[in-house]
Amino acid sequence: MDTTDTGSCPLCALDRTPADVAGLAWSSQHELDGSITWICPTCTRAQLWRIEALLAVAGPTAPVAPTALRRAA
Numbered sequence: 001m002d003t004t005d006t007g008s009c010p011l012c013a014l015d016r017t018p019a020d021v022a023g024l025a026w027s028s029q030h031e032l033d034g035s036i037t038w039i040c041p042t043c044t045r046a047q048l049w050r051i052e053a054l055l056a057v058a059g060p061t062a063p064v065a066p067t068a069l070r071r072a073a
Contacts, residue, residue: 009040010058
């Protein structure tokens, strides 16, 4: 996703409108390359546990891939 204030949510593809830019409902995730991924309010609420755990919610173009669990020895 580009670093502009518009775009779409990478989780549900909801478009971020200019009216959304003026509000505070969308959350942002700052990527390692300096870009910003915007996440819609519904997906933000659904992924709040990840946000609070400081885990990535989504990649710039798709949800974060799940991490495979390792079997206990």
